Amino acid sequence: MANLKEVKQRITSVTSTQQITRAMKMVAAAKLRRAQDRILKMRPYSQKLTSILNDVISGMGGELDVVYAQQREVKSVLLVVMTSDKGLCGAFNSNAIKAAVYLLENRFKAADVTILPLGKKAFEYFSKRGYQINSDYYGIFADVKYDEVREIALYAMKGFESGKFDHVAMVYNHFRNVATQDVTVEQFLPMGVDASEKKEVSTDYILEPSKEYVVQDLVPTALKTQLYKAVLESNASEHGARMTSMDKATENAGELLKELKLLYNRSRQAAITNEILEIVAGANALEGN
Structure with missing residues (x-):
């Protein structure tokens, strides 16, 4: 039978742990409400912006050369990995x-990959294993702001535009x-729009001052929004x-506490029974003498 003191110490320890986990649950719930509200408001805007952009570019066919939609042989890759701190x-x-x-061991095995970790856990994992990383932005989740996400998007966009990266993906x-949270691998660059294929667009847009001007201004905005949405999702x-x-x-x-309390009561009852038996045995011995 377990020692009463040890069982009591375990009960105290588990009770303290339960108080901590309950408090952490309440804090996470409060943060979740704010984060969920932000992502639910962002999704319609991001989806509509992407839809408009896809319609306009596809409707223009090969009339417009979008630098961020250029398909190239994948020799260098920027992989954005989002985790928590x-x-x-x-x-x-x-x-x-x-x-x-x-992805590193299969899809991008032959490419020169740079890891862009967002979150300390990703930074710690890949830095300890000798991967080539960019550690400038891994603390972004301490306080998620659009301006910081915009800088990350610009870094990826400029790298793709200059030829430093042929492909940019997000995890x-x-x-x-x-x-339920679904692990998602999403292509960031080149954009998932094929400007060489012309298709019928169900919506007729009137663009001022010109289609080219609007698209060239809309594409960077859409890319920044896409990355910001992914960060909010994460x-x-x-x-x-x-x-x-x-x-x-x-x-x-709670379940463990029930088991420990039952064990404690059984141990205490066994100890009391043993004491009674010892007293009775001592009394019998005295009577015999």
Whole structure:
């Protein structure tokens, strides 16, 4: 039978842990509400902007040369990997890192890859393993702001435009709901628009001052918005994963406490029974003498 003192210490320890996990769940829930509100407001704008851009460029056929849509032989790659700054969020970080490693070992095996980690966990993982990384932006999730995301987008866009990168891809968790986050691999550059194919556009747009001017101004905006949306998706997914993980940890601590309290009561009852038996045995011995 377990020692009463040891069991009591374990009960105290598990109770403290349960209080911490419950508090972390509440904090994650508060942050999730804000992050979820931001991404739900961003999605319609991003989707509509992308839809308009695709329609306009596709409708123009080969009349416009969009530098960010140029298809080139993939010799150099920029891989943007989004994780969190902290742990205790289940498989959120490991799933994103596994997806990135799979790309490195398979799809981009023959290319010169630069990792752009967003989040300390990605930075720590890839820096410790000797990958070529850009560590200028990994602390972005401390306070997500559009201006910082815009700088990252400009870095990728300028690198692609200058020929430094032939391909830019993003790995992040897409927020579906509190309990579900989908690991997503998304092509950032070249854009997923083929300007050489002309198709019928269901919506007729009147563009001023010209189609070329509007598209050249719209493309960079759409790319920055695409990256910002991915960052917001990852941020909301992190808080959702942490809230779910801490909720499960709190439940597990409660179950463990029930088992420990039962064990404590059994141990105490066994100790009392042993004491009674010892007293009875001593009394019988005295009577015999």
